[in-house]
Amino acid sequence: MAGSMKLSTLPILLLLITCLPSSATGSQDQESFLYTGFAGSNITLDGAATITPAGLVKLTNESFRIKGHAFHPAPVRFREAPNGTVRSFSVSFVFGILSSFGDIRGHGFAFFIAPTTDLSAAFPIQFLGLVNATNNGSATNHLFAVELDTIQNTEFGDIDNNHVGIDINSLNSVESNTAGFYNDDSSSREDDGMLTNMSLIGSGPIQVWVEYHGESTRINVTLAPLGVAKPARPLLSTVYDLSGVLTDQAYLGFSSSTGLSTGHHYVLGWSFGMGTPAPVIDPTKLPKLPYLGPRPQSKLLEIVLPIASAVFVLAVGILAITMVRRHIRYKEVREDWEVEYGPHRFSYKDLFRATKGFKDKNLIGAGGFGRVYKGVLPKSKSQVAVKRVSYDSKQGVKEFVAEVVSIGHLQHRNVVQLLGYCRRKGELLLVYDYMENGSLDNHLYGQLQGKATYLGWRQRFRIIKEIALGLLYLHEDWDKVVLHRDVKASNVLLDKNMNGRLGDFGLARLYDHGTDPQTTHVVGTIGYLAPELVHRGKATTLTDVFAFGIFVLEVTCGQRPIKEDPQGNQLVLVDWVLQNWHKGSLADVVDAKLQGGYDAGEACLALKLGLLCSHPFPQARPSMRQAMQYLDGDVPLPELLPEHFSFHMLALMKNESKVYSSAMPSYPSPMMTSFGSISDFSIHGR
Structure with a gap:
């Protein structure tokens, strides 16, 4: 009798186990995991990344030059034995990129595998929060990534501003293609197997499958709109042995960044399988992307709009003149070699606003080498001192700026922190901590x-x-x-x-x-x-x-x-x-x-x-x-x-x-x- 009772309870236990929340398996089973939303999960975040109340991982926001990361909390063992070959694995995830400004593009988004969760040395903007100008391309990165990039950066050999790339230790992709999917189920025989392009930004949720075959060392990357079955033909396919790239144990995660343009990068769901296909993500269980479009117009607006259009015709001339004046006012000197100093360069517009137009009432010092103004940066609200120094642009500016940026790394309680610089016409602006x-x-x-x-x-x-x-x-x-x-x-x-x-x-x-x-x-x-x-x-x-x-x-x-x-x-x-x-x-x-x-x-x-x-x-x-x-x-x-x-x-x-x-x-x-x-x-x- 007791034995029969034990047997009868077994199906009930199995049923209870299968009904556990999918996010819970992500923290207990390192051979596979499944997240259908991230509410209540113990996923690791850093930088600007947050989990929204709806359960989405939000990597970035409207802030400029930020980066965000989200990691599975525990490392995954990619080899059965130390120094062995990397085993087959499969990853699937659903993401969305939104912009509050229509088709104005921010920087992109990437899935990656790395030996550490410490990416503090990585740069934002075009570096996607993965590498910096010094270590890009270094074999010591042990980095594998799939980038979904919405800006074309010629320095990395990007093919366009809407592409997918396979990256090995570098943002110079070993294989890339314009974002899209192969329409295997088309009702027209002429369209069967043709590439259907799709925009990475603003197209709604997109599902990605990343597969690595250990024996053939083939990497496949496949895209499709959420709800569309996985196409049989991958968008990207290349042979690359990851045994020389990945460490025995490594972390899986997502990274994103913004520059002068911003965007919202979301992850809705994520699954992983070691030696098996990644668990299927049920679209019906995923949280919804937020709506960032314009609000519906009211009746009053419909009446006012024709009148406003007439006023607009009159105002457009004034606006054009104002824009030209603003362009002249805020025009800076920028050269290609300065891209590596991105985090140390301030925009002239920010410094102009911080010092209220370099007014004399903000002047706190003057000498033979320049005038110093007190200011408050508009975004961080921190007080700074801005020194304007005249220079000859033909004599060693590149070397001088390199030294300014290097000196910006000085950290000592008895040395005033040099925060960065800006170049405009015939002057250099040096930005320091303000001393009260x-x-x-x-x-x-x-x-x-x-x-x-x-x-x-x-x-x-x-x-x-x-x-x-x-x-x-x-x-x-x-x-x-x-x-x-x-x-x-x-x-x-x-x-x-x-x-x-x-x-x-x-x-x-x-x-x-x-x-x-x-x-x-x-x-x-x-x-x-x-x-x-x-x-x-x-x-x-x-x-x-x-x-x-x-x-x-x-x-x-x-x-x-x-x-x-x-x-x-x-x-x-x-x-x-x-x-x-x-x-x-x-x-x-x-x-x-x-x-x-x-x-x-x-x-x-x-x-x-x-x-x-x-x-x-x-x-x-x-x-x-x-x-x-x-x-x-x-x-x-x-x-x-x-x-x-x-x-x-x-x-x-x-x-x-x-x-x-x-x-x-x-x-x-x-x-x-x-x-x-x-x-x-x-x-x-x-």
Whole structure:
């Protein structure tokens, strides 16, 4: 009796198992899965991808230059044994591409198999969120994809703006064709087997079958409108052994992106089978694509429309003039080589709107190399500083932009982030993070936004350390050596917490560690230029150290590097400090605005380090790592003779280059000199 009861319950259990939701099988059986809608599924998403309330995977939206990915949550084993051949597999999915702007096309959509779910390095726009300009075509991608592309990109050899392609490690397809299907069931014998073209965008749901045969290594890709039986003849068919492409375990997923045009990319259903056909997707169980078309017209609109048409005829002329003016206003300079810098290029329209047309009320700074404006980007609402720099388009613009984009990868808390650039006519626009408290020189010498400013010693000494850390990062701790070439107080910016950040990389240059920099012309600011830079025109890390030394003296003394006295004579800050050193009155050089409220030991250290870094001989200056050790108190400063400073500084200021060159070999290392009078240095304060 008990045995008969067990047998009778078996069909009921089988029935219950077969009635489980299809999405549940997707997370438990790695040999096959089936999704008829994605509501409640544990599918993995990143970027702009979301699951709509109706149960569709929505990869993109109306945002520009975004990417979205959706992955089956667990990897699939494609080989029966490690390093074996890839087994046969079959994939089927239903997708739809919609546009809110009719036939205006955004970028396309792709199904792919990849070894990882981390595609953060991939670019949007024409790269479809799969690769970037550097790794496109690299065998290390281990990428197999089927692209359904709605824009023709000549750089990838696209055949048209409505095609399907088989991609191996690259967006240059190994096989492609215009989107369509072979009409096997046509009632007309003349049409039987003919290709019926269809648009990938706006045609409603489309079903795709991707099949790989392990023995023959043949790849077939077939398309048809949802509800049409799978055609017997595939749209694409090619032989390619995926055993040299796919890893033992890999992830299946979808990817899409937008550029300057946008679109909505949806996945309605998805199935997969390893060694067997992919499970059949039941169209009746799939969620519906949303409607993005125009709303039905009202009766009132039908009455108003004829009147509006008459007004339109009058307005079209005004509109044409406005469009021409807008085109001239926002016209940019774009060349083919700039496509690889896409994510770092801002549109002039966005920068024009961000700064309210570069109005003077948004002007926050001006100098010999450009004017700086405050702005708010229209989409992200983030505050930025936009610097307009004039340039000669015939002289090294490609190399300059390449360096700007590379410097944009700098990431350090004491370096202002360079976000990107824009080119327009004869000017280059550099976009930085906005620093709320402006530049350091405004706090040292003037007023900021109509309010008197005061910097205490503790803030000044902290800022000196922060700029030293920023320069150390540029010179030694990044993957390339960056020469800033314009270190000065006006290029030190203060964030909302009054932390110092080194900014304005418009003159910066970078080169590989261990190589010799090739800059051969003098740029920078008078008063901060190292003697060897003036004489030989060659910038190095030690010329940055020289400028840093002047900067340290400037912050400590509250005096500009060069100024005029009431009689019109030029006073050099270094000479003034040296003169007081000789007279034994170094306490007199500390900024009087501090009113004795400073740490005597730190002020002494700052003055010593400023003189050492601004030494006339480059080999006598410390590196930025040594300077940081001195500031932290990890290493004591070397002692120096004031006579060496004063003699050579005065000679150099008089341009007596013969004295400089002849004296240079006989100067001893600063670590070997003695400095008896420096021990008598006395500063009174807290």
